[in-house]
Amino acid sequence: MVLEAQKSAISSATLPQVQVGNLPFRRCWAEINLLAFQSNIAAICHFLPNSVEYCAVVKADAYGHGAGPIAAAAFAGGVQLFAVANPIEARQVLTAAPQARALVFGSLFADELEAFADERMIATVSNEEEAVLLEQLAQRLNRKLALQLKIDTGMGRLGIWHDQALPLYQRLRSSPWLRIEAVYSHLPQADCNLAYTLAQKEQFQSILAELRQWDKGNQRIISHIDNSAGLTTFNTFPNHGIVRVGLLQYGENPMTGTEAPPVAVQPILSWYARVGMVKTLPTGTAISYGGRHTLARQSRVAVLTVGYGDGYGTALSNRAEVLLHGRRCPVLGRVTMDQIMVDVSELSTSPKAGDVATLIGTDGLEQITASELAARSGAIPWEIFCALSPRVKRIYRHD
Template sequence: MSQSTTTPFRCWAEIDLAALERNLKSIRAALPEHIKYIAVVKAEAYGHGMQQTVARLMQANVDMFAVANVLEAAKIREIGTGWPIIVLGATLENEESYLFEYDLIPTISTIEEVERLNRKARSHEKPLKAHIKIDTGMGRLGIWHEYATELFDAFHKATFLTLGGVYTHFASASRDPEFTRRQRQLFTETIAKVDWLETEKLLIHADNSAGISTFAPDSVYNAVRIGLLQFGIAPYPLSILGEVDTTPIFEFKSRVGIVKQLPAGATISYGRSRTLQRDSRVAIVCAGYGDGVPLKLSDRGDVLISGERCPILGQVTMDQTIVDVTDIEGVVKSGDQVTLIGPQGEGGIRLQEFSEWAETIPWEILCSVTKRVPRIYRTAIITG
């Protein structure tokens, strides 16, 4: 049950953990049974909150977690043990001890990393499991595919390193299927060149939330990395898997501060960014860019009040946003709930729509809702 009717907060986010678990089960059901589920929870679980999200994913029996760095991984270890954690970002030299303290799996992209981590593992007298990343067109981390054989050879000679997996990252899985097919081909061909690899003993993964739309069940891949989709956001078709029934778990809400009457000709917000063309009733919403309402929403986009869309007027400010409630039937008053993202009454504002108004992507919106916005968790236990 939503707690928004009783919360004292001026601006808050609601996270539906039961929906998160349902989403995970729906994604799993669409994949072959042998495929391992790697839950990507970097950046505070895409802004949803690391501790609560990870705890629910553990309860839902994910196979593995993936994070951006060792400090994020350490937070997971404080929540629970027993789940492998892969660090997707590069491990800096002063972070190496965390790999052993928290039993983490680093990503290796260079021969220098092989040599450095092998020395560290030898000094700890403890073998270190790692994944090799191959760059097939992303241009970020990973050894460029044409040079990958050299990295595999160096790894094979490292006496204190154990290979746990090999992966790549799709650069445009949601927009360019032809380029994605090319990346798949390069990845498969690169792995095939390494004659000592026992792929059946490794995690081979490439597919993120967008990538599973072209997932090949009979391929060498035996794991997927799921981030945005498990949170119910799928801004792309999932044709190969068929219908994957996921529900957005994130809602962004605020309240009306005051309601006031302004005459035609009155100017709105900083820089007199808007001049009213009619006598208007406006509501001052208790949320601004200091909470995560993008400045790009100045004079564009809507919020929901009483289930009706109300356009944003003028420039979004740090703590407040002005909206037009002239056309709403009934009384709008201080304390009324405002929905920026999510359902209200018969209407709703989707995260994708909100992102388009802001000229950005859902990932950034979720990560940009600031720390001063409390997260309220719905924790209903699901059955079935």
């Protein structure tokens, strides 16, 4: 829980010592600003009532930002609850933040069950089969196990469908081996469909009322439904006890289109590559595989050390721009595995081998965000971050 005292401690928190490494080479790398990350969490917590617990969503290697350093920085900033997709991710996070707890969003499998013997890991239960599995583990361990019950209010993914939630809740409550720690649901359209989201939230409220009506002994059932985009309607309904924040804490806007983010945050990740060579090519030259770009004039072309092997997807071919010397330069032709070509004809001085190009981040007055790359390639910003491959060295900064 990020309490008031912890909020103020965030700015002065001792930052985790993260291994930067000695950078044997830099061809394509991402710089992640952990101080900006902590500021984003502080800003989101400031927006929330003190009674609300902040759950940092750090699945998929913290959306490509690096689960270990991100979890350690969040924990140093007061976060004690994390959410991940599976037990392996949970272990990674709990190694970096040993005093924290990790909610596992994903399905429960018999062959992964033993992981939940770790009391810091919380399983999600969506049906009878998962309840039985968890009960079996609890019996083997001879102690109660905590769980969170997931209710599907309109995502069509995990969770018990809402009109069958009460019997499952009753069954879990009457088990001597299980303890329901919270009940949660998920919002699939909070970024783009207000009416749908409000209806879903109402549906969730009425289920919670039903559960409370049956369960006189547990009137204060902890509940949660808000993700980053859900925070835009956080104040519309009686507050839930937890919020699960992913994209927003990494400094990206979760809203579709031009809608402002629910809280002002700053990007924390910059992505760079270097100029490998520069050459002047004649009018009519076909650039890259498939000849999908032909030069309409004599052009100066720079070859950059990034490709789809780094996560710069082919959907960005002929569509994206990079920043060089503070100016936008268009990507020419198809993105290849290790390199892309960009048009640098408009730059007043020619770049040279070794110069740094910005793929995501700021250079002078220009900025490219993950949202921009997503819009240009028909993707979503979550996907742009997650696509960054292991070849892209992550460098952690604290300024």
